[in-house]
Amino acid sequence: MADWNITGRLTEYQVIGRHLPTEANPTPKLYRMRIFAPNTVVAKSRFWYFLTQLRKVKKANGEIVSINVIHEKRPLKVKNFGIWLRYDSRSGTHNMYKEFREMSRTDAVEALYQDMAARHRARFGSIHSARQYSTEAPKSKSLAPVYAAVGATGLGIGLYRYYSSGATTAEAPKDRPKVFTGGDQGWIDLKLLDSETLSHNTKRLRFEFPDKEAVSGLEVASVLLTKFTPAEGEKAVIRPYTPTSDEEQPGYLELVVKRYPNGPMSEHIHSLNPAQPLSFKGPFPKYPWEANKHEHICLIAGGTGIAPMWQLARQIFKNPEDKTKVTLVFGNVTEEDILLKKELDELENTYPRRFKAFYVLDNPPKEWTGGKGFITKELLKTVLPEPKEENIKIFVCGPPGMYKAISGSKKSLKDQGELSGILKDLGYSAEQVFKF
The missing domain is CATH 3.40.50.80 (Nucleotide-binding domain of ferredoxin-NADP reductase (FNR) module)
Incomplete structure (x- = not known):
């Protein structure tokens, strides 16, 4: 029986789901999300909505493994919440930053809805996304960032770890294996996963990692070397490239490559088809970044x-x-x-x-x-x-x-x-x- 919330208040749930096991994949990977919803029925509905939007799993071929209520660790402690959100209004789509002083994330999200409805006439379905940070007042150190996305219908917000700009992934373990470790590791072949034409001479290419749960291992700012040999006996061509994908993105790295006339590496990369390999080596640090190092x-x-x-x-x-x-x-x-x-x-x-x-x-x-x-x-x-x-x-x-x-x-x-x-x-x- 669903835990219907007659007060209309939101509850924070942790929902874990996966693709149904098959002979080819008897142990499918789990996807974990934090969902704000009035009850478990809406929480499950929003979970499948978000997972479908991420092109991971559809409800028809998936299953919910568990759903639990997340309780505030310090319910009597006042905290500062900062939320970046994007929403629709009659004048277009807007970005906004709002701050709330509440005792829980749920209270902050409810306050956000009330404020947006009162001041900006934004309904539940109007809010595209909200990226949230919390700190215990009056301290200034922030906790891990959380990314919240709201679907077009229904009262419910799904929260999951924010890893990359543009691409959002389900919450993942903190310690992931790293593909590139530098030193004497040598060259690693990665197969082209897919490519996208951005302009007449530029492509965005994704190269997949052998371990789908691994991350690149790059730090900011650093580069990777790429290598290919035009023909047997010829000298190898080596060029540096900076991946445009987030360093914490699991499963693949992304390059944006412009093709130059008589540029052997750029022409070679543009000629690659899915599943064809390219050799990589690194990372090679360029300018180690430190937060607030420069004003x-x-x-x-x-x-x-x-x-x-x-x-x-x-x-x-x-x-x-x-x-x-x-x-x-x-x-x-x-x-x-x-x-x-x-x-x-x-x-x-x-x-x-x-x-x-x-x-x-x-x-x-x-x-x-x-x-x-x-x-x-x-x-x-x-x-x-x-x-x-x-x-x-x-x-x-x-x-x-x-x-x-x-x-x-x-x-x-x-x-x-x-x-x-x-x-x-x-x-x-x-x-x-x-x-x-």
Whole structure:
């Protein structure tokens, strides 16, 4: 018999489900979610809704293993809750940050609903997602972040661990095996899982791990080397790439690769079909990131040079303790060449006071309102913090011509070379600049 809640209040449930066992897979993996709902019937319904949206398991071929009520560990302790949410209204889709001072997550979620209904006329189905952090008042250390998603119908919120931007996974064990451990590990072949065409010369490719529960083992900021041999007896081609997938993403890593004419590695990667392998090695640290190491960082990127910048920005904004401000200046040829635009817009909408993005196009459309031509001295002087400001860092990554104009080239992977170009002319020191 369902535990109908006649008061209409929400209860936090832990729901665990899986695909039905088959001969091919007698022990299917479990998916665990935290669901806010008035009763177990709605909790189970929301569990299957979210799992179907994640393209994991459908209700028709799955089963609920267990469902339990989650009780607040410190029910008499007042806590601060910060919730980032996205919701629909008559004027469009909006992002918002709200804070609540309650005794439990359930109380905070109920307060969110009441506040949104009263002030913004948002109904239950209007709220797309809410990312939540909690701290015990008056302390400032945050607990693990939780990501909540609300379906289009019904009163219920499903919570599960937040691991990556864009892709959301079911809650997983804390200690996962790592694919890449560095040192003398050697080369590892990963098979192409799938690919997506982003533009006329750019693809997003996913390479699967042998262990679906494993994570890459990369740290921010670091790269992997890729290798292939064109033909027997020929010299191997080796190139570095920065994965764009989250470091905690289990099961696969993701690369965004632009194909360059006469670029042997990029042409080879673009030619790969699903199940074909590519050799990887690493990780190789580039700039070990520490939360709040710098008050303000500036990311100057060109083309696929956005990859390490995205790695940095994602790490900063998924950590509630990191308060670093980020300014991005991103140059491309055409508007369709702007990689990760959706993800960058999400950051700017969610953190308008801490993340600013400026785009420059060499061949802009008529209606373009951003920068035109190349990244100029005047633009950088306008949007970057002044050199005299303390605790700032400028990161540069792009094609050789951009390095030469902005910061000067690197001598090698480990030698940053002398600082020159626009940044030197503006008065920045070599210690304030890092070239990826």
